[in-house]
Amino acid sequence: MRVSIIGQGYVGLTIAVSAARAGHTVLGFDVKESLVKQLRAGKSHIEGISDVALAGLIATGTYVASSDPSVLEGSDVIVIAVPTPLDKERNPDLSFVHAAADLIATNVKSAALVVNESTSYPGTLRKEIAARITSVAHLYASSPERVDPGNTQWGTKNTPRLIGGLTPDAVSKAKKFYSTFCDTVIEVSSPEVAEAAKIFENTFRQVNIALVNEFAQIADALGISGREVLDAAATKPYGFMEFNPGPGVGGHCIPVDPSYLAHVANEVGVPATFIKRANEVNLAMPAYVVKRVVAGGGSIKDKKVVVVGVSYKSNVADTRETPAAGVIDLLREQGATVTWHDDLVGSWRGETSTPINGADIAVLVTKHDGLDLAELKSCGYIFDCTGTVAGADGI
Secondary structure, three states, rough: OOEEEOOOHHHHHHHHHHHHHHHEEEEEOOHHHHHHHHOOOOOOOOOOHHHHHHHHHHHHHOEEEEOOOHHOOOOEEEEEOOOOOOOEOEOOHHHHHHHHHHHHHOOOOOOOOEOOOOOOOOOOHHHHHHOOOOOOEEEEOOOOOEEEEOOOOOOOOOOEEEEEEEEEEHHHHHHHHHHOOOEEEHHHHHHHHHHHHHHHHHHHHHHHHHHHHHHHHHHHOOOOOHHHHHHHOOOOOOOOOOOOOOOOOOOOOOHHHHHHHHHHHHHHHOHHHHHHHHHHHHHHHHHHHHHHHHHOOOOOOOOOEEEEEOOOOOOOOOOOOHHHHHHHHHHHHHOEEEEOOOOOOOOOEEEEOOOOOOOOEEEEOOOOOOOOHHHHHHEEEEEOOOOOOOOOOOO
């Protein structure tokens, strides 16, 4: 099949490479000229896709990157894999989805299967995509992405794939396409079910992380180890699923998706108070971290503080929605001289990674496998958000 993937970020490039390896001819479209130029040169921006692998697909002609929307015409399958962020008020921002739909409406004159992988609230495929493309009778399906950056156990091939279509023909064609590079394809009754399943998966994680984050604060106030309590609870072989506390949540899903669910819930008259409270707890964790740093290390005014690990997750370079940003900003508001160190992130927010040595205080937000613990322990005081440094104060 001739397949076009709109958006070449973490999701889009992963799907593009998977489809190309399965023998499809894949066009990776993105509006960012700099990204397209990088991809054409065989340079991957994703840890799980090597430059060698990408260059090999380019050399065989099975993958081509482009910023010219006219090349979308003639595609058998068009996959939308664009960001679905929040606006400044933390409300859903579907501008990228709308732009993708408009590109298809303007440039694609022959019928194709249009699949939305971008995570959004139920009704997005039907109301926000198909309703905007009226000139051609395309087939429409929803198959929300399940990409987990840095996960070496579960990837595109072995993670079950959900499919929900507007018509039986759309479902049939979508299943045929995804079955070429996914081991398990599961049909659900409608696109809304597929969309809701994805958004609930991440809301489930957000709520449970908020619960353990709140419990960690309660445990500390009671003078007991919250992590020891959680480990003890995890010995129960049924009825308990272990989550760990931390400085907040980051990435492209957990901090964002629950707000999409809360938004659509409000629209149908069901105030999502539980989900909103979970968001509040996790968004407040950087302030709690700074409070604990001051309590354990004393006044931080004019002290040198290094924040270690600014990516949102261990062993990936992704800084989207990272709680490290809030920790750094709040430390600076209290007068600390703050630098940051990350073995995988060279530059971020106009700053560069600096050595750990020489700091009065170290705040470990994210721990990568390559972290030099000796350097970390050279600091006068350590606050550990990860629960992995013996003897350090932490959550």
